[in-house]
Amino acid sequence: MSASCVVVGIDVAKAHVDVCVLGAQFKAQRFDNQAEGHSALTAALQPLGVALVVMEATGGYETELACALQAAGLPVAVVNPRQARDFAKSMGRLAKTDAIDARVLAEYAAVLLRRDDLARLLRPLPDAQQQWLAALVTRRRQLLAMLLAERQRLQITPRGLHPSIEAVIAVIKAQLDEIDGQMVGHVREHFGELDALLQSARGIGPVA
Structure with missing residues (x-):
């Protein structure tokens, strides 16, 4: 996968987020779901040339992180959890851990990159x-x-x-x-x- 196709999946929980990156050298990691953790994750992702970040809507726990990543210029899509579950089932990913969920979301991001209507799924960049x-x-x-x-x-x-x-x-x-x-x-x-x-x-x- 080329640098222009680096994709990121982020599984969001209340206290932490698990991150998987495909297309770049980046070991799966966990970050705190608060300001310092968001800053650390943003700094880690910015040099990678990320084409798309995907996370699920989790009742608001994802909002601050999505905004922080957007403010840093990273394209972010917040998807319906049902869509992510259906994709996981279609890929035969029945096991469920935070790390696996992050991997599935990264794989889903790679699929979304090929959609003609991708722009519709992206959160609008803040002014x-x-x-x-x-x-x-x-x-x-x-x-x-x-x-x-x-x-x-x-x-x-x-x-x-x-x-x-x-x-x-x-x-x-x-x-x-x-x-x-x-x-x-x-x-x-x-x-x-x-x-x-x-x-x-x-x-x-x-x-x-």
Whole structure:
């Protein structure tokens, strides 16, 4: 398979994703399904010249990763799980593990590449304003993960080291406030009408 036909299958779970790449030297791997894991996976895939990434719709667990890969310029198709299951059955793949599912999705990606209507299956690439918002959201999640880690350290660290941890927590909180301010301003400037419409629904606030 040539470099232009490198395909990727990603099996998505709540806590992790399993990745299989066909057409390039890439050992099947598992990544955390959170911002740091998404960044690591994106960095690993970008040099490979990926022609298509396929993952299943999994109730929203795939959304953040799909957006991160798209923002990096990778073509992503999110397919109906039933389609993937039917394809697996047609290939005689009856065993089911995360790694096998990722392999099947990569094989399915290779088949989809030959379809004339492939463009219809691809998620539309985000524009510059959406990409910047996605970057802000990713950074916010990274900061929240750092804040949680420092708070957990505070509980198990000798009291004499608490001032050091508390200083780091204060810096992270300040950065969170800065990111939140940028996000609010960006949404108001570029997505004001949509923001107002969404927040008119009960339970939807600025962060959502």
